[in-house]
Amino acid sequence: MKEFHDIAWYVKALSKELPNDIRNPAPQRLLGGLAYIIVIVACIVAMNKFDINLVEKLMFSLVLGFSFASMGLLGHEILHGTVVRTPWLRNLLGGIAFAPLSVSSRLWIKWHNTTHHAHTQDEEKDPDAWISLEQLVKSPKIVRWVYRLPLGFRAFVSFVSLSFTFSMHTMRMFFMYINEFKSKKLVVWLEMLIPWAVWFGLLFYVGFNKWVFMYVIPLLIGNFIVMAYISTNHRLNPLVPINDPLANSLSVTVPKFIDVLNFNFSYHVEHHMFPGINPKHYPLIKAKILEHWPERYFHMSLVKALITLWKTPRVYYKETEFLDPRENTAYDSLGNGLDINNIKFKKLKSV
Template identity: 60%
Template sequence: MKELHSFSWYAKHVKKHLPKDAFKPVPARLFGGLAYLLITVTSFLLIGLLNFHPLINLLFSVVIGCSFAGMGFLGHEILHGTVVRKPWLRDTLGAIAFFPLTTGPKLWRKWHNMEHHVHTQHEENDPDAWPTLEKISKMKAFRWVYRLPFSVRAFFSFASLTVQFTAHSMKMFTMYIKEFKPKTQPKVWLQIALPWATWISLIFVMGLEKWIFAFLIPLLIANFIVMAYISTNHRLNPLVPVNDPLANSLTVTVPKWVDVIHFNFSYHTEHHLFPGMSPKYYPLVKKHIKEMWPERYHEMPMGKALKALWNTPRVYFENYELVDPNHGTMYGSLGYGLDPDNVKSKTVSTTPKNTKAQE
């Protein structure tokens, strides 16, 4: 096993090469969010007030969905404190940015900032980590799912990206609501109930058909865009006992214009080293990481990462392998034998803690 280091260990070595401005908030990022907000409101009004052909409304749906996703990426940035630092302003702006994705700022900061970032790819403590074979063997529903052919599971797994962010947000709400102080819980409830109440009430204002084009289809599109990134952030990486961002995270590459409209969300390893730094400076962080630890750093084009996800199962076996319980086939993870250009499997005995590969 490779020696693992904490994110603070890496950050200490990289920080001395970065300008002081890299650690200051960048309020100018809000102009991008304002553009998305204006596009969304304008598109809503056009759909609601005029009677376009369904194909025209579908084009508006795509525009709104892309705007929802862009606002979500900015909301993620805002709630890390890299845009503004005042807590009340940070949470207010974060609530607006995440409003389309129906996720409240207090829940997000608890689930994402305090749990996922602190325990990234930890088998037990990361709420976003995918399960181990030992865990799913105890879940009847999952055992049934994994009897389906691999290609069928891959198809439905990708189709589910259209709802995964919303569904996982609801799961995180039920998981963490009791961990908030009693006086804070009503705010957390309000932050999840208000967006849903707003969006559902629009059915009665716009009518069901227009609402589908204005909100439902855009929500599915936004979920897919956001989850296309999130699913590649860690799901090809191993589970690790030490929060080592170069082992547990993947940076994907996209065209530069996509990085602009998605606020550099593709730089995920860099984000886990410096979550409190504006993504504006992540290209510089990436440069230094690649100079210092080129053999540890994981990056690949988004398309290749998604293809690798399609070709590998999402169940971990002894942390460093991905296993298909249906056929007893095992795949490596990044840094542990997975070649995204040539994904190969081997047949194994899937008895936990007693693995014997069979050539």
């Protein structure tokens, strides 16, 4: 892909074709959050009250984990201001939605809305961009050693780590940005600590054995589901010199009922193009994108995207390729030759 346009260019091109009321907030989306809160509370109460077997505990944990993830995806939507606009109410409701994953509202706005969206796939400025060869060379020896392990083993470890990566990255972002909040630093600390206090309070109330199935396993499942989306949002795309959502983002397809349950989070190109529009409108925006730039719009099934992630390395090489440092091989990225049905690589003479 040689031609890049910034987000404003796309907004200008499409805005006149969109309904006038499309930017209105959608407070009715909170009903989905209320439903998930009822499910979470009901599951925890049932697990505490009734004597259930291991299989039943795991089924409850699965439901809780899916609910944790979906609440986080709703929190993402709320904190973009597409559900309610009043700042204090937006932050409160976003914090409640993110409570299962223990994410501060203000931290998320700083890390995700302000920084990630403004600098998507910028090697230096995007806090979510994957490591480049230049950054790898400067990394600690242990990190460089990890990237010398066989690609298949690295892929396996990466997929297992999806079950805790979101929580771990959240803590990394917390300590990266906490000093920038100044007068609001205490508030951000409280937004992080209160959910943890609630969950550890549950531990002391129900005991460790029940708590593992009520919180620990659901948290791992919730992490995995959220990261299954997040890891495919940009990691098959190149690093880019201009924040172009058709170059740096990928939308995935899932069954319609999953889109309903996950608040249309699969529409990620659309989200980066119009983050201020509620995701319920993203099917319309997708249709408009396909009318104008069908050859530049990246989308595939979530399963196919995950398989492609498994088969390709995660070190950026010259911005548009992925490098396997162990084998000294380079793989193409989306828009730069990557064929997801026939993944190929080339041998490099030297890096």
